[in-house]
Amino acid sequence: MTRYSEFAPSQRIIMTPGPVEAEPRVLRALSYPILGQFDPEFTDLMNDTMSMLRELFQTRNHWAFPIDGTSRSGIEAMLASIIEPADKVLIPIFGRFGYLLQEICERYGAEVVTMEKPWGTVFDQEEIAAVIRIEQPAIVAIVHGETSTGRIQPLNQLGAVCRENGALLVVDAVATIGGVAVETDAWMLDAVIGGTQKCLSIPSGMAPITYNERVESKIAKRKRIERGLRQPGEILTEESILKPIASNYLDLSQLQDYWGPARLNHHTEMTSMLYALREGVRIVLQEGLDARFQRHKLHEQALVAGIQAMGLTLYGESECKLPVVTCVQIPPETDGESVRSMLLGTFGIEIASSFGPLKGQIWRVGTMGYSCRQTNVLHFLGAFEAVLIRHGLRIPPGRSVQAALNCYETPVSLGVETL
Known part of the structure; x- marks a missing residue:
């Protein structure tokens, strides 16, 4: 009898700048x-x-x-x-x-x-x-x-x-x-x-x-x-x-x-x-490059709206923001790693910290590929808000998800798929 159990990784919502969740059809192709x-x-x-x-x-x-x-x-x-x-x-x-x-x-x-x-x-x-x-x-x-x-x-x-x-x-x-x-x-x-x-x-x-x-x-x-x-x-x-x-x-x-x-x-x-x-x-080609780029932009806008509705500050110059990665400044007196740990352990959501001169100063949230979808953005915002409140921040409850939903209403009516 083997002393090693079958490996069964936990289901995660991966919202880092990479790796991200693999497309289910890609996982099927691997088999x-x-x-x-x-x-x-x-x-x-x-x-x-x-x-x-x-x-x-x-x-x-x-x-x-x-x-x-x-x-x-x-x-x-x-x-x-x-x-x-x-x-x-x-x-x-x-x-x-x-x-x-x-x-x-x-x-x-x-x-x-x-x-x-x-x-x-x-x-x-x-x-x-x-x-x-x-x-x-x-x-x-x-x-x-x-x-x-x-x-x-x-x-x-x-x-x-x-x-x-x-x-x-x-x-x-x-x-x-x-x-x-x-x-x-x-x-x-x-x-x-x-x-x-x-x-x-x-x-x-x-x-x-x-x-x-x-x-x-x-x-x-x-x-x-x-x-x-x-x-x-x-x-x-x-x-x-x-x-x-x-x-x-x-x-x-x-x-x-x-x-x-x-x-x-x-x-x-x-x-x-x-x-x-x-x-x-x-x-990617089936979705269409232009449609795919628009989808990434849409979910970025919803994510940013939700984060700003919490009263948090984005990092970096807005004119050159990378649409698929959003950097959030960690509020003073907040343990950034404790927040990340609770997001992962309680809600199954992974976001990234940073390194070099930005170590301990920002969180990095990715909206890439299959991970870039409305359910992930809304789930993250709700969980992030809850975790920050548990860490003592005064966040207006519910406002972040509503701000994201406001972003989704008009683009959806114009035919942009939100996944």
Whole structure:
């Protein structure tokens, strides 16, 4: 007789900035029978997934496929594959994940130049453009949605500036893809990395990416250098020949051979996760990107109205608020972790705390993907109000839920689905 009991996780309402609740149809897809990675049904599935990812990223790029690993694996695969020795990389930082980009780039030998904004704010795009013109970086790497501060960085002008100055623009869209517009081609983004565990409502484990011909050209150049080859007139230095891409697993040149027509074996594909990714993206496209973005915005508005009706203060500049993450300042003399603990233990609702300079100062509430629905917002507001009252705050009872309901009445009459 085994001494281990069957594992049965508790049912939770997850309203963090990720992970979030998985879509039930995605969980069902995870249970499908395994296919061999070269079975024609499976390679057709791979092709389907690439096509669907192009729609998700709003691009005509040939390359759009997942990296097997968490979101960070996609970021690292992209940067590892395009950073050449001593490349200058510009990283505008306005939260924790900008520092992550800096660390990864430094590990791969880049000369990193940073510019920083106080947390809770973002950059004016012209500020970044001015530094690009001065520094002339080979790569600009930037976060689109910064979940540590609940801010979103405008990007619609940066792509053109990067192209004018010969730089590649690499965007971390892990927190925004599937919940907020990410217009890869229209904004001239050269490479975009997404995540599954946030607005796509798929378990963590894959990182969908896309990149254009400009990135592909640099990957091809590095591939030639590593093999000691050169095109007519191309000069190979001793330094570049001795420094191949450091990672085998995250080498996009090899992954292109795997995801391309050759189907050269690189690794054993994560079969069940690819089922989940395909189903999750299918659900997004079935809903429609514009409708999905409107739905996220609607529930954000209801959540914010309810929080403000309690007399609480939102954190950060409102003009650059990330629609899928709402940051709330913890009132003075309130134990933020005790509030989170009671929400989880009594009501089964999880929200997030923060870290770095914001540790102990804010709560972060996510409204992402399948977790972004009216029942969750209303249940959270009622529970949050009750918990805060139990912690001694003077909250007007019932007002928060009524404020949220007021937000839902008009949009519903206009045909916006509230889930």
